[in-house]
Amino acid sequence: MDPRPERTGSREIRRANLSRVLRHVHEDGPASRAELTRRTGLSRSTIADLVGSLEAAGLVVEGDPAAAGGVGRPSPVVHPSADVVAIGVGVELDAVTLAVVGLGGAVEHRIRHEYEREPSAAATVEIVGRLVDGLERALSGSRVLGIGAAVPGLVSTADGLVRMAPHAGWVDEPIAQLLAARTGLPAFADNDANLGAAAESTFGAGRGLASLVYLHGGPSGIGSGVRLGGRAPTSANGFAAELGHTLVDPRGEACRCGATGCLETEVRFDLLLDVLGQERLDLRDVSASLRRAASPAVDAFVAEQLRRLAVGLRNAVNAFDPEAIVLGGFLGALFEEQPETLLDALRAQLMPPLAESLVVVRGALGEDRLLIGAAELALRDLLDDPLGG
Amino acid sequence: MDPRPERTGSREIRRANLSRVLRHVHEDGPASRAELTRRTGLSRSTIADLVGSLEAAGLVVEGDPAAAGGVGRPSPVVHPSADVVAIGVGVELDAVTLAVVGLGGAVEHRIRHEYEREPSAAATVEIVGRLVDGLERALSGSRVLGIGAAVPGLVSTADGLVRMAPHAGWVDEPIAQLLAARTGLPAFADNDANLGAAAESTFGAGRGLASLVYLHGGPSGIGSGVRLGGRAPTSANGFAAELGHTLVDPRGEACRCGATGCLETEVRFDLLLDVLGQERLDLRDVSASLRRAASPAVDAFVAEQLRRLAVGLRNAVNAFDPEAIVLGGFLGALFEEQPETLLDALRAQLMPPLAESLVVVRGALGEDRLLIGAAELALRDLLDDPLGG
DNA sequence: ACTAGAATGTTCTGGTCGAGAACATATCAG
């Protein structure tokens, strides 16, 4: 808290204004200079100057004015440069996914590398390294700002150190450092659900909201992340809000975290598979599968899972008082089957003023979520200080 | 999130720098100009200018250099002005307390007005109004910036509306508005534990920490507040983190919040009174009373209560990953009896990396907590923009 | 087609602010 980012000379204003303009075209898409003037409250001359600087740095491109303009001189449209990109990596149970994400959030060149058993940290980094090597041609001419990795586990944000990733069995693996060494790119890492929360907050279902709690249900458990004021909240270690380990039932099963009756042990993907009678199921297909299997038994199961989820959400809402809860993975699918079951159970446990304004929605980004969030890690420095510090 | 506080012209820098200097002398006490230069990183000439502006506005006073200076020209010491004050009000179960709090956090003119049954909102405001009237002489010559109230219940921070205060039976009482009308002062209100968290974070046990979770145990239940990055986290309604209503035991007692087995129903002041065989007990005397009553039965009770508290804290730590947990009221007293009982129970339920850096401490401000926190509400506008917007 | 009006880009000037150099001043050590 003490060595705070000095906000001093006029340079700082310049930096902040450049950041605002670049962020705007990154997050909200191309915008005319006139639009930027209105949105930022800056004067026309200042916007012209700022956009000029950003264009000179190759970060934005001014294009033809929108075809259907109103009266008045047409205002050139400022686009994010297609050549400025970051690489997003998602480490999952059964595969590593990787993609190139540009300023503006466009996802390109998705690659998926599957494996049977989760590889060691070093092996994972080597896999990623080879995939990045393979992109060399596709990336020629692009300015690659860095590489970000989404890892299921406790990740120390500041240094990209994976403190523990239970499913892969990683302990204290300096993933960011290893990735930087292998690829020669600036590298970052964070918890997968944290990055999912970031992506949904900036580009997905939480767009424009000041606060949200994101929960993702997958084969490896329930991860969660929080965004307050559009940012990750300040915390001691930068760990994600571990709502998967919030108490749901003290007499429940033992959890690998050491406690018992965690949300993650009570609401589980494998239970869902059992009920559906399936061995494997892609998270994208859960909704379809649920609809096909519709029956009283399945309905009852879904209702029961949603009621347990509501207990976990109660704690989340009491803690963060968020504007919205965003549900991803199979949690989103369960919710969409019986939204009222969850909402009723939640309302019954919340003080009315807390429940009133609360919105529960399903995540909007699907499986690109991780790639976008991870790449965003590598874009952040640029967005904060577009002309470099 | 959209109509963000425009950070534009050079005026904004001036405002931010004035704010930094004033905040420094407010929070960290008088400081020489040389010290301010070092702490802020601003140049000598700028600091001279800033301090000059603040002095001209009557917000700070330059005093004689510290007696034991080193070599070199002595640097005048900048003190917060003693004439700039705010009124802090604490609404409690059995009394209203009120005090004048100056820039710098000094508490003066404490007044306590006791009652048998909690009065209505209107009656409470009238009591406060009379107490303020009575301070007229003491306040002559002072610049009273406003009045802040700490209320046990859900308070909408933005407008100072008490959504529900269960013990007083208030529902949707616009306390801030009523206080402003009665006293003619700018008025603010917030949840009591939220303000306790703010006070402990700025002036108490959480000084210098970037994040903390504060829990206060009193006769009316368990309140809690969170500070992240030295500020209240962004949330939908500005409600405090209601950790008193985090789940501890689903088979526990019904809570007035609608759920069952809340921390607040499982860890209770009246249970403590029973064990101690007392009818009434001031929160300040709990530690002494516990020590007098020491016995295996009391020890066992304390241990049991601490273990339940640990379950609630587990949820808090998983949610916020704070640097410290600060315990106030009887929770602080229980903790100080058997710190290891709580810490062991907590560690057993937390993933090691989360537990590692976590610190649990007893609050440092005692019952001035509320008054300081409440007054701070009224000082905030000045601290954010010292020369007024 | 032509013109008026509107919205926007462009250029230039001015005001605010902080940095830093040069100089002035007050203390300490010997």
Add this chain to the structure above:
DNA sequence: CTGATATGTTCTCGACCAGAACATTCTAGT
């Protein structure tokens, strides 16, 4: 009493944004 040191004071400079004045390009109406 003198030199070294730290700090206050004054002045100049450059960075930055606002706003005025002017230029440009579109739409709407005739």
